[in-house]
Amino acid sequence: MYDALALATLLATGALAVLGLVLTALNRPPGPEFKIAVGVVVALLAVQAAIGAVRAFGVTLPEQSTFLIYLAVSVCVLPIATQFAYAEPTRWGGTVVAVGAVATLVAVLRLQGLWVPGG
């Protein structure tokens, strides 16, 4: 799983977290542009999850179910956090999305650690 896509999702979630914190620092509620950025990151994560799930069924992983749960979590957290952030448009919305982005980043890192084919 250590490939270009994983690196891309790590960088994307990291950048999203920074962007969210910057919005809070600038005292601006997240707008439609930020929502597009979240969408792009989630799309990237969804592609990674689809590929990961297909590949996970073709190999033996020591913790297969944990791996699949982390895959699902990596896709679901950001949309939920974004929904919650936009439900109350204040400056804190950016940080709420940033929290979701960091959690997603951690999930992707855990996925790397769990990807031990044949282990």
Place this chain on the structure above:
Amino acid sequence: MAEAPGRKARATSTGAGRILVAVYGIFALSATARAAVQIAGKFSNAPLAYLLSALAGVVYILATVGLASTRPWARPLAWTAVLFELTGVLVVGTLTVLDAGDFPDDTVWSFYGRGYGFIPLVLPLVGLWWLHRTRAR
């Protein structure tokens, strides 16, 4: 009317409080999922640790609901859950530091939440501070 300029309790889930609710929500999800995997897959390995994981998950869920809701029962629920959480992380953290042998497998609260960047130790303190800050006075 009383003369005191009393102020009603503020909702815990608005403004910066939403960050707290988000972090609690993520911990509720991760602790519960972790416990579910542990109990479903290898319960006999470390029953105590896994039951503790499940308990932690339930406590995080209750704290999330308590902080997110504005219903009359929400604030007492949040106080109880967050205090329980603080007690849990301190007791389990201390036990694991003194004698790791009793906990053959990690829980969210083992070693004061080291596996989770010590967030489990800081989170209840922030939660108590926020509940205190938004209280009626």
